[in-house]
Amino acid sequence: MNTYFERVHAGLPLNDVEIIDVHAHLGPYFNMHVPARDPGRMIRIMDLCGIAKAVLSPNMSWESDLVFANDLMRDAVASHPGRIYGACAVNGNYPELSGDELERCFEDAAVLMIKIHPAVSKCRLDDKRMNGIYEFASRRKLCILAHTWLDNDPFGNMDLFSGVAEDHPDIPWIMGHSGGPYGSRRAVELALQVPNIYLDLTLSMCPARQVEFFVKEVGAERVLFGTDNPFLDPRPQVGRVALADISPRDKVNIFGANARRLIRFESKRGHLSGS
């Protein structure tokens, strides 16, 4: 077996480890051209580097129509069983509609998570209109992935994130982007204080040795593989973990074993798990 270094440089997919992307998207985005935005091209790219599964919510979920977005998600999930799973997009500005969307989307066994984006929807994480969403997640023990960024976000900054995570200890909270490139130290501090916080690696420009830093400070079991695919290309993230100076066991945990422990990929209604 070649080393990860050799395989990454030879462009060979890492098929001997399960890679699960817990932070993916889909479709167009108003602010940019997204070349590989359809699920077929996304899966082609996942295959090239060895990503087995992606849990996604459409790019348009928060600036635009969340119902239309969730329809896109459900279509992608239905047409790619075992490869694409859903994260239901909800928005605290629409508490009743969000409740309806949660009920509707989670009828599908392959919808597994909840995604919120406070910075774009401009509804604070601790806004009381979010409570119904949190109660739904709490009842069903669902992960919530929330976008976080360290600076100047009055709606979803890391401290607000840790506050709601602490208030809802039975929900696994995925700190989207781990606060961005300048948020790494604060992300670690908060993860050490609040045990149901998990750090997400999704980032465009990744600080040197960030993966190693997270593993050393909070342990690989609290770090999750994510990509933003197709908003961002997922292949760089595979390289970042594969070539990190951490143990093979840590890489297995980050790439997919942690996600397996947190997210119920098993079939509820005969949906293929793809494993």
Place this chain on the structure above:
Amino acid sequence: MDKPAFFDANCSVGRVGYPHLFDIADAAGLKQEMATAGVEEALAYHTIARDADPRLGNFRLMEEIKGHPELHPVWVVLPHHTAEMPPPAKLLPEMKACGVRAVRMFPTKTHHSFSPADWCAGELLSALEAGRVPLILDAEILPWEDVHGLLKTYSHLPIIMANCNYRQNRFLYPLFEKFPNLYVETSWFMGGGAVEDVIERFGSRPLLFGTNMPRYTGTAAVALITYADIGRKDKEAIAGGNLRGIFEGMWP
């Protein structure tokens, strides 16, 4: 091992006031990051030249990379009118003698506070064009209107847009259609399928591998190219062939 030979178009040495996690400031530290990612050679400028004084930083760069033949010097330049930089007739021979492979400019009010327009930087840019010296500009700070003006005015000057993020295709594609002297460094060019899309439309010519090490990891940037759904020749061109081709055209 069957791997592309990576030549990084976007590295630096020197301390910065706002490191992310680790202070990797010297040539040895940069080379350690390069080894982790599997990058063989790099263009490097000094952060003092960007963040304090170009001339001082350029001299520090030459000291810092001495004895490290994998690191190739990039000088940060200014127009000469304030005498902080020699006039082009003196500067360019100096650059050639020092083996400088490219220059960087930071011509905005928030950075080095000069205009890239002809009335201010024209003499310097004309001299760089005559020497076919690659000009690296930071896509994060320079408006595309200015880039368009430079590409149009200095059509033989290779212009490399560094730190060009994944949101720029709607600006970039019309420029790629018009200007064969435009290149994009790939460290931040990470839209899903963006590399394949550029190659399908324009070929691999405009893309130059880069990482922005040592502040950022090179491991991600490497995988963007090695896992691209393109032929071996295109991978090698992006990894380093295109950049070496630009160097071959220098000092005609």
